[in-house]
Amino acid sequence: MTLQFNDETFRDDYTFKNSQRAIDRFPFPFHEDSYMYSVNMEQHRGGPKDSIYEMRFDVDEHYVAEMRDRALVLADDPLRCQSLPHMTLAGWDLLEVIMVSKSEDYPDLFELHRDGDTWRWVNKPLGIDDTFTFMDETTLPYGPLEYITRQAQGDFCVLDQREENLWMDAGMITTQADWSLDFDLGMNFFEWHAPVPLAHEKGIFTRALKFLLSIQQGAPARRLNWTMTVNPLLDTSPENYHKWGIQKTSVTPENIGTKQHLRVELQSFFRLPRSNALVFPIRCYLCSFDDLMTKAKWGRRLHRVIRDLPDELATYKGFIDNRQMMLDYLSKFDDGLPTSDGVFANEDTEPALKV
Amino acid sequence: MSKFEFPTSIISRPVYGTLKARSGKHHLMIADAEGAEAILDVATPDLMANSHIIYIPLGTDYADKLRALSPAQFYVGPTYAASVSRIRRVLERSNMGLNIYLSGTEGLMGQAQNEAMQAGFAHSAIQTEHRGSIARRMQCVHCKGITEDVEMDPFVCSHCGLNLFVRDHYSRRWAAYQGVCIDAEDPGNVPASKGIYAQGDEV
Numbered sequence: 001m002t003l004q005f006n007d008e009t010f011r012d013d014y015t016f017k018n019s020q021r022a023i024d025r026f027p028f029p030f031h032e033d034s035y036m037y038s039v040n041m042e043q044h045r046g047g048p049k050d051s052i053y054e055m056r057f058d059v060d061e062h063y064v065a066e067m068r069d070r071a072l073v074l075a076d077d078p079l080r081c082q083s084l085p086h087m088t089l090a091g092w093d094l095l096e097v098i099m100v101s102k103s104e105d106y107p108d109l110f111e112l113h114r115d116g117d118t119w120r121w122v123n124k125p126l127g128i129d130d131t132f133t134f135m136d137e138t139t140l141p142y143g144p145l146e147y148i149t150r151q152a153q154g155d156f157c158v159l160d161q162r163e164e165n166l167w168m169d170a171g172m173i174t175t176q177a178d179w180s181l182d183f184d185l186g187m188n189f190f191e192w193h194a195p196v197p198l199a200h201e202k203g204i205f206t207r208a209l210k211f212l213l214s215i216q217q218g219a220p221a222r223r224l225n226w227t228m229t230v231n232p233l234l235d236t237s238p239e240n241y242h243k244w245g246i247q248k249t250s251v252t253p254e255n256i257g258t259k260q261h262l263r264v265e266l267q268s269f270f271r272l273p274r275s276n277a278l279v280f281p282i283r284c285y286l287c288s289f290d291d292l293m294t295k296a297k298w299g300r301r302l303h304r305v306i307r308d309l310p311d312e313l314a315t316y317k318g319f320i321d322n323r324q325m326m327l328d329y330l331s332k333f334d335d336g337l338p339t340s341d342g343v344f345a346n347e348d349t350e351p352a353l354k355v
Numbered sequence: 356m357s358k359f360e361f362p363t364s365i366i367s368r369p370v371y372g373t374l375k376a377r378s379g380k381h382h383l384m385i386a387d388a389e390g391a392e393a394i395l396d397v398a399t400p401d402l403m404a405n406s407h408i409i410y411i412p413l414g415t416d417y418a419d420k421l422r423a424l425s426p427a428q429f430y431v432g433p434t435y436a437a438s439v440s441r442i443r444r445v446l447e448r449s450n451m452g453l454n455i456y457l458s459g460t461e462g463l464m465g466q467a468q469n470e471a472m473q474a475g476f477a478h479s480a481i482q483t484e485h486r487g488s489i490a491r492r493m494q495c496v497h498c499k500g501i502t503e504d505v506e507m508d509p510f511v512c513s514h515c516g517l518n519l520f521v522r523d524h525y526s527r528r529w530a531a532y533q534g535v536c537i538d539a540e541d542p543g544n545v546p547a548s549k550g551i552y553a554q555g556d557e558v
Binding site: 079102180182183184185186187190191192194195200238239240241242243244246248249307321 | 365366367368386405494496497499517522523524526527528529536539540541542
């Protein structure tokens with residue numbers, strides 16, 4: 001398959017759009033008609049053909065535009081990419097994992113030629129053809145973490161493992177759901193999750209940490225997380241919240257279908273070989289309500305999930321003020337029929353919406 | 356002066372204890388204002404004979420009482436900023452057996468703890484005791500500027516002028532709590548400021 005890359009924006013005029021293929025493979029995150037936190041981990045060993053789970057690092061039609069948006073964010077705020085001094089080796093590990101994975105998974109788009117420590121990296125979509133010396137920072141235009149994550153969709157947290165904990169000691173964070181790398185840098189797993197409501201009490205983070213500490217090289221894991229975003233804005237950072245927060249008030253009953261987006265994060269976890277660090281890519285997928293409602297099952301289910309979500313979660317996820325407007329819209333796509341188990345839309349078997 | 360009981364909060368928020376004399380040849384005590392009381396409470400002649408006290412009075416009159424303890428070394432600094440190079444020098448030449456005692460405001464303890472951690476001391480090995488002002492050192496998440504001694508919530512960032520609310524989310528690296536714009540979704544609609552620990556909405 002040859003990918004066509006969209007010429008689109010995630011800011012200002014917001015020309016972002018999902019193709020039919022992108023809607024079909026959107027990672028709808030709700031496997032049942034309700035939602036509560038859980039340690040919903042599974043092995044990241046591929047998935048259905050053409051799904052976002054198939055490859056180690058999914059490359060889709062938004063790749064080139066997302067990398068352009070990342071470059072804009074970094075030009076405004078270089079602190080979105082930071083690495084504490086002891087994390088450079090992990091940066092090289094990550095560079096290797098991404099280059100090897102992408103060149104194997106997408107040989108028509110990426111090439112990696114290795115001759116000892118002399119590596120040639122070809123990234124056709126971004127027009128990059130660089131030769132450098134592996135483990136020699138002076139031969140790259142950026143540090144290894146920044147270099148490779150300017151060419152990979154999604155945010156990347158690079159976590160040091162020590163004292164039976166994980167430490168947020170490096171990252172490239174430009175598409176985040178309202179948390180600050182610059183503030184959280186150096187925190188441990190419990191500290192950076194401190195503001196999350198309800199989950200600590202449920203023991204979620206204790207169990208999740210235990211799982212993550214035991215992840216082995218070559219056996220990555222994954223889970224989904226979600227929130228809501230008005231407009232297809234990737235950079236929902238706290239740094240810029242005073243600029244984008246106002247957009248939440250621009251939703252009306254007339255435009256909610258196109259403006260309101262379900263934001264889903266594919267979080268994956270890879271053990272890195274030399275540093276023993278854990279890399280935690282957080283890949284963001286956006287889908288407008290209108291596009292989601294083209295799948296009968298997703299329409300029914302999203303209505304029920306948003307309707308029954310505890311207020312604390314709707315507040316934490318930042319949409320409590322718009323929840324009623326969402327429900328007014330979503331209720332038109334819920335005829336009360338039962339839904340099938342699992343996240344997939346099952347269009348062949350799920351009944352059409354009764355009107 | 357009675358000690359303030361901070362309400363239970365999220366896990367990134369620091370908790371402080373009560374200073375206890377530890378055995379060892381070298382003791383470094385850094386305190387500001389009423390933090391002197393915690394040193395006075397723990398001081399013994401033996402401990403003081405091996406102690407270096409760095410003290411920032413901030414307008415209080417405890418310095419003479421501390422001096423009267425006859426510590427091995429005693430320094431009074433006008434501000435934390437003026438004292439920090441001395442603190443760094445002391446930490447740098449110390450071995451890992453140094454006992455570190457911090458007391459006073461959260462801002463003083465957080466910044467001194469950060470210096471000690473950068474010098475290689477584990478944060479868990481550093482004793483702290485809060486005394487005096489409950490004001491916070493706040494970082495504006497938007498402009499990154501630090502505003503010292505914040506007692507009210509919301510407050511105005513002393514650097515960029517945005518109206519910020521006071522979170523309990525805390526960074527040891529910045530030795531600061533996080534301040535976030537309170538009227539981003541409704542510009543100009545800023546609730547009246549109240550004391551950080553006034554009854555109500557911790558975020």
